[in-house]
Amino acid sequence: MNLPATPAEEAVAAELAGPAGSAALGPGYAAALPGARAAVLTRLWRGLACEPLPWVERRERGSGGLRLRLASGARLEGPPPDPYATAPYVTELLLDGRPYRQAARLVAALGLSHGEGFAAELDGSTASLALSRAGQPRGDGAGPSAAWEWEQRVVDGHPYHPNCRSRPGFTVAEQLAYAPEHRPVVTLGLVPVPAGECLVAGDWPAPWREAGRILVPVHPWQAEHVLKQGADPSGIRPGPAAHPLMALRTLAPADGGPHVKTALSARLTSSVRDISVYSVETAAVLSAFAQSLSERLEGRLHITRTLGAVTAHSADLAAVLREPPEAYADSGAGERVLPVAALALTPYARSASWRAGFARLALSVCLRVLDLGVALEAHGQNLLVVLAADGTPLRLVYRDLADIRISPARLARHGLPVPDLSGRLITDDETVLRRKLFGSLVAGALGSTAGSAAALGADLSAAASGLAPTADTRALLTGPLPTKALTLMRLSPGTPGDQWADLDNPLTGG
Template structure:
């Protein structure tokens, strides 16, 4: 069935005809699959999130029916909140079929829906572009982390805005997005050292006398810094070539060395990707604390060190230098480090035995860290696994400490030193700590790796053999938290995360959506 192209789909097609006409046919062929992928993610949200205009949900043998405020009716297949394969091809709204997420949201007419519909349209078109640019199947196996990361084509496994990149032209996506495998030339902005906040060790090669050279993403230089004069010609110096990683704004220098996290002041998926002064201010202390904590894990968890962080007292002009995950793999023994988000494309992960072994490792390590006093944001981008030459999961690597949560009370209980930190990283709230870990590791990384509720239930069952703690008991018996990503996009006036609860596949415990700040 041929559907009329949406505005974003038409715009991408038109620009592609000018900048990369050879991709035009592949892009057109990819549209139907991209529409189903985004619609599947949206249907998950409609089925499980506490959306205020959904009054009732009813399951039947033919699928799920939603009664909306005002008596309207939505109908679609029975949802699987852990499914990663697109299984939703159409949804009925009062009997009318919709196969494009943006048009469905526009037809719903909900508050803030027009802006969200535009994002969904952009996400769908961008996802089709991402899929169109992929090499033929059967290319050589990936070796480095950046090669694995560039194989994550579809973005966030559950967010309808999985590929939303407002402000990026087609040419810029092809030039900067990791799935298109470009080499990006970072620039350097020279700033007097006295005008910067620096923590950790800023390297000599990024200094020029009394000035710091801050790495800058070319999109940021063109669209943000040029407005202030800092990205103008003569101020922005040539820098170095780097491979973009999964997050797009973090890159691995082609010459090797520290990974570079840059500011990128646009909304990608859900968040604006700048670097706050708080993150720079706390970077060294958090990194040192995390390194000491990892020593309690018997070598099963390595945490990449933050080597240096600097900001010109602006979230738009800052950078973080981070240890590359490869340093924790023995290349001579054939070991390699793979982000969990990239595991879905590897053949060995289809084995139930492999998934069980990996789940045991991830659950035992991350729950132990939580018990000690730290909730990791262990989603598929931050959490990596070291694999043996035969593909066996050996140990974990965690990166990006900017959004973990630290519990002073738990640390004291285990006789661990409490870091001299304050602000959003620090909390003893049990609910917040569990949401941080469970919402990223369980209903994020492990759920997406499993790809279905049935397979996720098998993975989650590995926790039953772990030492009994209150956190493990909650994991095994209570509904599981997941971020209400669509509700958050439809609630621009409510800051912070909002949450839904998913059925626990181990117990059948029924989840119920709820708001949370």
């Protein structure tokens, strides 16, 4: 059934057909729109069905699906929700009996507070997702060989966020030029800043220093739209050519070397991707602490080192240099390192026994780290797995320490030194610690690899016997599973920080 295009869907089609677009992608984009609409609608239904939304008064489950009674008196109906499903199983929702097949139009019809902005984001997410899918090569072949190629295969973005591909402020031409799923090579810029005006952590490389100045790598989108230097090329030096990774603003230089995390002052999914001064201030201490912690894991977990960080005392002009994860894979032995988000694209994810082994490895390692005193944000982008030549999961690699949580009390209990840190990274609140890990690893990474509640339940059941019998393990296996309430957060722009929902635990049904 042909649906009238939304404003964002029309705008992308028009730009593709225009002089700055890519007319060859037009037919593929049009063909991808129905699937993209269903994918975003499925993600939205997860939020509507499972999150503590204040305007949902009652949820009524029946054999035919789920009915939401809203504070407005309206009723919203859809299929039985599976909060761990990644296949787009929702193609239509009924609002007072009227069918809606586009997430943006449904949210607009609901008339919610802050709903207008959220509807626009959903519209952009749908259109960008169709654009992302339009240019993909046919067939998986033998799979990529380079680690950055695996990252670029994760076309659909966040597996559960309705704003999985929301990129406000990016034109179609900019998405094609910078987004990883379009496989571009991006030329970074280097902004010279007097050294006395910079805060530097770790070792900043000599090639990016000159005569009392620090050369700060910047993303070209940031230079054009935020630093306002695009019209004056003399103010910015050409930097290395690089491959954008899943995070879009983090890139792997084409000639090798450290990954470069740049500031990108745009809201992607939920967050503005700048780099806080706090992150640079804590970078060296945090990296050294993480290295000492990983030594307790007997080679089962490696944490990529932060090699250097710099900020011009501005979240808009800062960068972090990070050790590449492939440093921990023995390519000579046929080992590969994949981001967990890419596992669903491999044959391994279709094997129940393989997933059980991977879940056992990921849970045992991350629960051990939690018991020691650190909650990792182990979602599919931050967590990577090293695979043997035959696909056996061998060990984990973790990157990006910017949003972990550290418990001084737990560290002290194990006789571990507490790092000289303060601020948002430090907490002894067990709810906060468990939400950080369980929400990212179980309700996120393992859930999306499994692809359904039934498959996740089987994976957890198979892995459970190999886990240490700690209070954290009991909470994981017997209680509801926390997840970020992503829809609620986008509809609550005045509420700072994360908000949470509890999902049914597929092991217990509650």
